[in-house]
Amino acid sequence: MSKSKNSPLSRRSVLSGGLGLAGSSALMATGASGTAHAAGSPQPSERTTAWQTSTSANGWQVTDHDGIAPHRVEGSPMTVSLRSGDTATVLLHVARRYFYEIDSELKTEDITGHSTDRAVAAAFESDYLSGTAIAIRPHACPLGADGCLFPQDVDVIRDILADCEGTVRWGGDEKSPKQSHFQIDVTPGDPRLARVTAKIHSWQATPGKGAGTIDAFVPQRLRAARDLAHTQQRAA
Numbered sequence: 001m002s003k004s005k006n007s008p009l010s011r012r013s014v015l016s017g018g019l020g021l022a023g024s025s026a027l028m029a030t031g032a033s034g035t036a037h038a039a040g041s042p043q044p045s046e047r048t049t050a051w052q053t054s055t056s057a058n059g060w061q062v063t064d065h066d067g068i069a070p071h072r073v074e075g076s077p078m079t080v081s082l083r084s085g086d087t088a089t090v091l092l093h094v095a096r097r098y099f100y101e102i103d104s105e106l107k108t109e110d111i112t113g114h115s116t117d118r119a120v121a122a123a124f125e126s127d128y129l130s131g132t133a134i135a136i137r138p139h140a141c142p143l144g145a146d147g148c149l150f151p152q153d154v155d156v157i158r159d160i161l162a163d164c165e166g167t168v169r170w171g172g173d174e175k176s177p178k179q180s181h182f183q184i185d186v187t188p189g190d191p192r193l194a195r196v197t198a199k200i201h202s203w204q205a206t207p208g209k210g211a212g213t214i215d216a217f218v219p220q221r222l223r224a225a226r227d228l229a230h231t232q233q234r235a236a
Contacts, residue, residue, distance in 0.1 A: 051118045051126040059187035060087070060130035068114045068131045073099060074204075075211070078106055080113040083131030086197040087184050090167055091134050093200050094160055094182050096211040098136055101156045102149075110137050122176055124169075124183060133183035135171075141180035143171075148179045152217075159214070159221055162228050167196050173229070 054062055060083070070079045071088050076099040082088040091113075099106050114131035121143050127133035141148035149157070154172070161168055167190070171181025186193050203211070214221075 048119045048121050051120050051129060056126040056128075056130040056132065057123040058127050058130070058132060058183055058185060060127070060132045060184065061188075062126070062129040063131065064116050073111070075100065076104075076106060078108045078111050080108070080111045080134060081131065082113045082134070086193045087132045089197045089200055090164055090184065090193065091132075091182065093211060094164065094168060095134060095136065097156070097160045097163070097214070100211055101214075102153050103137075106136065111135070112138060122174070122178065124171065124174060124181065125178075127183040133181060135178070135180040136182070138178075138180040141178065143178040144176050145179070146172075146177050155217065158226060158229050162221065163196075163214075165192060165196050166228065166231075167193050 051062070056062055063083075067083050067085075068081055069084050069088075070081050071084070071092055072079050073092055073095045075096055078095065078099065080092075080095065082091055095111060112135045113128065113133070115128040118126075118129065120126050120128075124133070125143070128135075149172075157170055157172070161170055167184060167186050169183050169185035171178035171183070174181075184193070
């Protein structure tokens with residue numbers, strides 16, 4: 001078990017895998033599995049479903065391989081398969097900051113991206129089918145489990161989301177939470193995605209900017225992050 005940079009204890013609660021259900025007209029029941037959930041969290045549903053439409057819940061084209069490639073999370077030992085282009089740039093920024101600021105012991109096996117398995121337990125999990133979502137330690141933070149992360153970790157996640165200007169949604173804000181999940185939250189062609197990508201590229205080209213240089217606990221950043229959180233939580 002990894003050690004926290006800010007605490008002698010683990011920065012996460014280790015949980016066994018669990019599943020939940022979010023209703024959607026695009027879902028069709030196919031099976032069930034055992035579950036586990038965090039103390040005090042709602043018991044998730046055991047039912048899994050098969051995603052039936054050609055686009056994922058966030059509006060991107062489902063694909064088995066077209067446009068999908070392995071991408072390295074810069075500064076870490078991790079690689080993850082994602083839709084190439086702006087979506088990958090933004091999700092890799094999320095993963096990189098998570099590695100630097102929350103858990104520097106992450107390895108490739110701790111992150112998942114594109115999947116061809118249409119069995120999902122919540123509509124937003126279909127976003128893996130389009131290569132536009134990642135899950136970081138999904139077995140430690142399964143669907144339906146709450147309280148997997150320390151409050152200071154959540155503050156960092158909120159700051160990362162603020163960096164992304166609403167183009168990324170966190171699974172912790174869903175009605176049935178999945179705190180390991182991060183998805184692109186705009187549809188193809190949305191100008192905000194290109195704007196955030198350009199900002200990330202400019203940080204990467206400028207020493208002292210971007211991931212690895214950010215203090216998420218500066219009061220101004222905390223306020224901005226919490227304002228965005230209130231907006232995204234109301235949209236859940």
